[in-house]
Every structure is written in C-alpha cells, then in structure tokens.
Amino acid sequence: MCSACPALRLSRAFWLGEPGRLPVLAVIFFFFGLSASAQHFNGAKALDYTREFVSIGPRWPTSPNHVKAESFLREHLKHDQIEEDTFMANTPIGPVNMRNFIVRFPGKKDGVIVLATHYETNYWLKNLNFVGANDGGATTGLLLALADHFREQVARTKQLEGCSVWLVFFDGEEAIQSWSQSDSTYGSRHLAAKWGRDGTLQRIRAFILADMIGDKDLDIQHETNSTDWLVSTVRQAASKFGYAKYFFQRDEPVEDDHLAFVNRGVPSIDLIDLNYGPNNSYHHTAQDTLDKVSPRSLTIDGDVILETIRLVSQR
Numbered sequence: 001m002c003s004a005c006p007a008l009r010l011s012r013a014f015w016l017g018e019p020g021r022l023p024v025l026a027v028i029f030f031f032f033g034l035s036a037s038a039q040h041f042n043g044a045k046a047l048d049y050t051r052e053f054v055s056i057g058p059r060w061p062t063s064p065n066h067v068k069a070e071s072f073l074r075e076h077l078k079h080d081q082i083e084e085d086t087f088m089a090n091t092p093i094g095p096v097n098m099r100n101f102i103v104r105f106p107g108k109k110d111g112v113i114v115l116a117t118h119y120e121t122n123y124w125l126k127n128l129n130f131v132g133a134n135d136g137g138a139t140t141g142l143l144l145a146l147a148d149h150f151r152e153q154v155a156r157t158k159q160l161e162g163c164s165v166w167l168v169f170f171d172g173e174e175a176i177q178s179w180s181q182s183d184s185t186y187g188s189r190h191l192a193a194k195w196g197r198d199g200t201l202q203r204i205r206a207f208i209l210a211d212m213i214g215d216k217d218l219d220i221q222h223e224t225n226s227t228d229w230l231v232s233t234v235r236q237a238a239s240k241f242g243y244a245k246y247f248f249q250r251d252e253p254v255e256d257d258h259l260a261f262v263n264r265g266v267p268s269i270d271l272i273d274l275n276y277g278p279n280n281s282y283h284h285t286a287q288d289t290l291d292k293v294s295p296r297s298l299t300i301d302g303d304v305i306l307e308t309i310r311l312v313s314q315r
C-alpha cells in the first residue's frame with residue numbers, strides 16, 4: 001500500500017472504525033464520484049462554448065458577424081496549430097470570400113482522423129433571426145471542447161496516444177440561395193479537392209462529420225452514404241457507454257460536408273440528427289435557439305467521438 005495515498009489511508013481509518021471519522025465516508029464517495037465523472041467528456045463546457053459562439057448572432061457569409069465568428073475561433077484556438085484556408089466561392093450572388101479553419105493535434109500513430117463541423121449560418125435566412133444554435137453552433141462548441149481535451153493530452157505527452165486528430169471548421173456548408181450540388185458545401189468541396197491534389201487525403205483514416213447533434217432529443221440517424229465499417233465502429237463506441245438507443249434507429253441519406261470526402265474514397269461518416277423539434281420544425285427557423293441544446297447530448301457526442309477515435313487508431 002502506498003503510504004502517500006490519502007484515499008487508502010482514509011478508507012483504512014473508516015473501516016477500522018476510528019472515532020470521529022464519519023466525514024471520511026463523504027470524502028471516499030467524493031473521490032470515487034470524481035473519478036467516475038472524470039471518465040466522461042465535459043458536455044457542459046461544450047455548451048458554454050456554444051452559448052458564447054451563438055451570442056454573436058446570425059453569421060452568414062459576407063456579414064460582419066461572420067468576421068466575428070472567425071475571430072472567435074482564432075481567439076479560442078490561438079495556442080494550437082491553426083491553419084486558415086481561405087478561398088473564393090462561386091455562388092449565385094457572385095464570388096464570396098470563405099474561410100475554413102484546420103487545427104492539428106499530432107499523434108504517435110501514422111494517419112489522421114478528421115473531425116469536422118460547419119460554423120456559419122444561412123445567407124438565405126439573413127432576414128430571420130436565425131442563430132443556428134444546433135445547426136452549426138452546438139458542433140462548433142463540441143469541437144472547441146474536444147480541442148481542450150486534445151490540447152491537455154498533447155501538453156502532457158507531446159503527442160496523442162493514437163493517430164493525429166485534425167479538427168476542421170468548414171465555412172459555406174449552407175446554400176446561399178437554394179440547396180443544390182453547386183450551391184452548398186462550399187468549404188468541404190474546396191478542401192477535399194485541395195487535399196486530393198496534394199496527397200493529404202491518402203493519410204486520412206477516417207473523416208467524422210458532426211452536424212445538428214446538440215439536440216435535447218438526440219436521435220442520430222444512420223446516414224446511408226456513410227462508410228459501413230465506420231458506422232459499426234461508432235455503434236461499438238456508443239454501446240460501451242450504454243448509448244446505443246441514441247444511434248442509428250433510422251436509415252436516411254443526407255447531403256452534407258462528408259460527401260466530397262466519400263466521393264474521393266475517404267472512409268467517412270455523418271453524425272447527424274435531422275429530426276429537430278416536432279416534425280423537424282426547428283430546422284432552419286428562428287426556433288433553432290440555445291434552449292433546444294442540451295449538455296447531456298453533447299456529453300454523449302463527445303464520449304462516442306473520443307471512443308471512436310481510439311478504436312479507429314487501433315485498427
């Protein structure tokens with residue numbers, strides 16, 4: 001027994017029935033309670049980031065708030081390896097400057113796992129007070145809290161235990177006017193093409209997209225364009241925590257930022273819950289507000305994503 005270990009000393013004192021030691025019981029429960037909760041991702045922190053980000057307001061491309069959203073990401077990720085990937089998108093309203101953010105955390109194993117979200121809101125909803133708390137907001141908060149997790153790990157051990165993890169914050173996922181293959185997913189189409197040209201895609205073991213999964217009523221669908229083995233891996237990760245009921249209860253294809261990667265042969269999954277409010281009535285409306293987002297859902301997302309990253313790294 002380690003004599004320096006206070007928990008063991010205290011428990012020994014408790015079991016020996018020393019007088020005046022009743023509070024020790026509380027201390028022991030505190031210790032065990034703390035270690036149990038420490039195993040879970042901090043969804044409350046992700047919600048804090050979401051709240052802060054969403055308070056900027058609507059952040060459609062070309063708006064002053066979009067510039068504020070960019071500054072917000074830059075400020076929160078200033079201690080990391082951050083790359084700004086700027087490009088000109090050809091849109092129905094003419095050329096629009098857009099900006100993806102890529103944050104890299106190095107790992108001990110070969111290969112990269114990309115974890116992505118989009119961060120902007122819809123240009124065509126600019127006359128509505130659409131803040132996209134769940135659509136773009138919650139997953140931005142989720143990735144920022146995950147960045148905290150990876151940053152702490154790299155500070156301790158220089159490299160992540162498994163593969164490198166790159167976080168990507170896409171611009172221009174939403175249509176400018178009306179959704180089509182040419183008017184949507186500007187940031188992901190640009191980056192997938194660029195990484196195809198320079199060979200980066202060959203290093204990506206898995207591309208994991210998070211979209212609209214802060215919803216209180218979490219119901220992540222089986223997005224049928226996603227890669228089968230990655231769906232199985234996420235299912236396995238969810239089962240580990242007893243979260244299976246939140247995943248893959250219905251099959252539905254979705255066009256999203258993963259498709260540019262799927263189409264280039266990168267194993268990809270879209271973790272999306274496109275069933276938001278009664279009959280999806282909060283989606284792309286002024287109802288998409290912070291009160292619809294839950295820290296519990298973000299904890300579930302974070303736990304499952306971190307376990308998925310661990311499992312993919314072991315493959």
Ligand code: ZN
Nearest residue numbers: 122135174284
């Ligand atoms: Zn959307």
